[in-house]
Amino acid sequence: MTNMNQTVARETADQATPVVAVEASKPAHGSVEEGKTVGKPFSDKAKFKLRDVEVFYGENRAIKNISLDIARNEVIAFIGPSGCGKSTFLRCLNRMNDSIDSCRVTGSLMLDDIDIYDPKRDVVELRARVGMVFQKPNPFPKSIYENVAYGPRIHGLANRKADLDEIVENSLRKAGLWDEVKDRLDATATGMSGGQQQRLCIARAIAVSPEVVLMDEPCSALDPIATAKVEELIAELSESYTIVIVTHSMQQAARVSHRTAYFHLGNLVEVNETSKVFTSPEHELTESYITGRFG
Ligand SMILES: Nc1ncnc2c1ncn2[C@@H]1O[C@H](COP(=O)(O)OP(=O)(O)OP(=O)(O)O)[C@@H](O)[C@H]1O
Numbered sequence: 001m002t003n004m005n006q007t008v009a010r011e012t013a014d015q016a017t018p019v020v021a022v023e024a025s026k027p028a029h030g031s032v033e034e035g036k037t038v039g040k041p042f043s044d045k046a047k048f049k050l051r052d053v054e055v056f057y058g059e060n061r062a063i064k065n066i067s068l069d070i071a072r073n074e075v076i077a078f079i080g081p082s083g084c085g086k087s088t089f090l091r092c093l094n095r096m097n098d099s100i101d102s103c104r105v106t107g108s109l110m111l112d113d114i115d116i117y118d119p120k121r122d123v124v125e126l127r128a129r130v131g132m133v134f135q136k137p138n139p140f141p142k143s144i145y146e147n148v149a150y151g152p153r154i155h156g157l158a159n160r161k162a163d164l165d166e167i168v169e170n171s172l173r174k175a176g177l178w179d180e181v182k183d184r185l186d187a188t189a190t191g192m193s194g195g196q197q198q199r200l201c202i203a204r205a206i207a208v209s210p211e212v213v214l215m216d217e218p219c220s221a222l223d224p225i226a227t228a229k230v231e232e233l234i235a236e237l238s239e240s241y242t243i244v245i246v247t248h249s250m251q252q253a254a255r256v257s258h259r260t261a262y263f264h265l266g267n268l269v270e271v272n273e274t275s276k277v278f279t280s281p282e283h284e285l286t287e288s289y290i291t292g293r294f295g
Pocket residue numbers: 057062080081082083084085086087088089100102
């Protein structure tokens with residue numbers, strides 16, 4: 001984990017203020033060579049091995065020849081200006097892009113030794129291994145208990161009610177929600193606060209024992225207190241899961257991630273230890289972005 005807590009003041013997580021102070025008048029500069037990522041995009045503990053990945057929406061090439069390893073039990077943050085392809089790339093990791101007709105993915109995307117885009121792949125099983133938490137909390141309009149129990153039940157993870165109860169309790173505990181909801185498990189989930197709903201969605205994602213949790217701006221709809229709780233949770237969850245988080249908040253990336261990946265116009269410009277990205281980035285474009293010259 002980074003020691004960025006010392007360098008970065010805890011502010012509201014959705015503020016995207018510069019992390020490194022430089023002359024604000026310096027113009028954005030630097031260019032990116034397609035397929036060339038500076039820093040440390042590869043790992044000898046890869047959970048995902050992603051090579052020469054391109055994503056097209058019709059004729060529009062949204063992701064350009066990206067190669068990256070995502071390591072087991074790391075938290076990696078995807079940052080970059082709006083429209084640079086962070087969410088598109090994230091959604092490749094559990095084939096959430098499949099639902100978009102115009103979307104086409106090329107290249108090699110391996111999760112351990114399985115080919116994510118093998119046409120024979122069972123996508124439901126893939127998404128149990130690679131869970132997802134979205135920007136806006138999206139609990140089912142059912143009880144708190146049912147929200148968490150649904151996945152384990154359809155995946156056959158519990159044969160007896162007592163086993164299901166145990167999974168629900170453990171998942172809610174891991175999501176830091178058990179004490180708040182244990183006396184009202186039958187209450188409807190949509191009556192919870194936004195922050196509680198998002199932690200419930202995290203509990204729902206981890207209830208099926210995933211190996212990876214993808215988070216697409218998970219705090220953007222939350223207030224600073226709820227955000228802080230989710231960030232603490234990310235740190236705890238990283239002991240058991242690989243976590244990939246898209247965030248607009250550089251403070252948040254600095255607080256929660258081990259490595260940070262900077263995207264620009266569909267290219268992966270730089271991947272480095274988070275502390276390095278925010279204190280001495282290697283690429284001029286990364287520096288321009290983190291110092292607030294564009295974005
Ligand atoms: N469903 C879609 N259909 C067509 N084009 C899309 C679709 N989703 C994204 N795009 C395009 O792909 C590119 C990358 O978008 P994406 O949403 O991945 O970027 P992002 O970095 O996550 O942006 P933001 O930070 O604003 O969420 C953009 O040009 C966008 O317009």
